[in-house]
Amino acid sequence: MCGIVGSIRTNANVVEFLTDGLKRLEYRGYDSSGIAVQTDNGLKRVRRVGRVALMEQAAKDKGIYGHTGIGHTRWATHGGVTEPNAHPHISGDLISVVHNGIIENFEAERTRLQGLGYVFESQTDTEVIAHAVHDNYKKTQDLFTTVQQACANFHGAYAIAVIANDKPSQMVVARMGCPLLIGLGKGEVFIASDVSAVVAFTREIIYLEDGDIAQLTADGVAKLIDKTGKTATRTATTSQVSLASLELGAYSHFMQKEIYEQPKAVADTAEIFLDAGFIPQNFGKNAEQVFKEIDSIKILACGTSYYSALTAKYWLESIAKIATDVEIASEYRYRDVIANPKQLVITISQSGETLDTMEALKYAQSQGHTHSLAICNVMESALPRASELVFYTRAGAEIGVASTKAFTTQLVALFGLAVTLGKVRGFISDDSEYSSALRSLPNDIQYALNLEPQITTWASKFAEKPSALFLGRGIHYPIALEGALKLKEITYIHAESYPAGELKHGPLALVDDNMPVVVIAPNDNLLDKVKANMQEVSARGGELFVFSDLDNNVEASDKVHVIRTPRHVGVLSPIVHTIPVQLLAYHVALSKGTDVDKPRNLAKSVTVE
Known part of the structure; x- marks a missing residue:
């Protein structure tokens, strides 16, 4: 959600990096873009509503050239x-600011600054930052001190980059609750909210921590203080993000590419367990002791990660025999909770920066929860740093807003956790069955991917429908939820999901010949129940689209369409059945002509409430 870039480049036009970096951040979700550059003729700004390409062309038309910019x-x-609301914001033709996050007390700050004579041109909370910095800068002429003073008055979450027109080789950045990193080059320095924006220019990365404020020059970090105001150092690490993972290659969309990367992503994540075994150390050096101390689990997550948590509840309770509670992070953080120091709090987030999940973890810790585990796809992100234990999935960079491979690798991680806890708690003595299932999983996923031509034939049937219903039972109900979410996200078709047994308790009223009903119907112990629910749909004239298994007896007819995934793969069936619902949403989106990778109103990394 939103993206920040900035750079000081001694021997190159900074506009080149700014536009390239913003293009690489487009996947995060946005509706306008802009740059501000220190030039020989003062501070120059270009902003445009719409895609970065529009702003890039405007910057070229104006011939903007400089060595420092944001x-x-x-x-x-x-x-x-609107363009006036787009960043960067400028105050007094002197100070320019870009900002991610929300300044919660911006109304009070706005009133205070208006009282000092500042005129606001936008409706944003960000403009108060520009004017607050400008007001202090007039007194101190010290950009670092000025930003420090301004940040002391702000409440909320933010990542900020500030430049001053009379400090042509200096930038000050600050972070509180929103991601921000520094990239180090030779005679140049970069900042961004995501490493994907800088890896084409440098791989030496410093990840800022909450409360950090840093002064930058072309030579790197000139000064850095932590949240206490004390001088601090942050160690640079070498990013392992592959440039190839950030390019489309032969695919039409990143979502398509990432769907097809799932056999490898799942295999890479499963390799952790297959090489080392289902051992606690996969989750951190203190994990064995923690796992022996806990008596229950609470999982906090949002969106797709929440659905992976719902799936994991079945594994954790059936394999590890441990009571597991799953909550939406944004709801948990605003209610009275009963803390249990022996409960393991698990947070799940692709980015590791999801604000609601981060704040939910902080709340849990403040209430007395002592044990925490983060499951995340991004190294050194906020959630892992705030957690006692961590497991990094190996999905690789995920660019499409609608999560695909991040979801399936989260499921692999959670399955591995369930088996590990089952062993620690003495319920599993032989894990060969689980290891065998993981080894087979990439091939099973590939089989499901090979069903794409059949799934494509369904897409036109959905494209003109106003709504769709998804049904599942047991551990496959969360996969039905995920299927409905994917359809909503990228096709804008209203979709709901229900446990199939709930159909007769209300949702059946929606069923008619214009309501496609998608059913997840694997050959498990609930198949007969699911088939009975399908009969309820057929009796009301509904049209069924069934994802089943090769080895069951669900029969097709004029109004019952069946696509068979591999033979029932047992305990990992939810992961395999995820693939066809992803492909269905993708091809319906193609039929409707929507923006698959950048669906309207959505962002990849949600760093605001």
């Missing part, structure tokens, strides 16, 4: 999608 892609929160 840029931003905005996802509207305060104020509409």
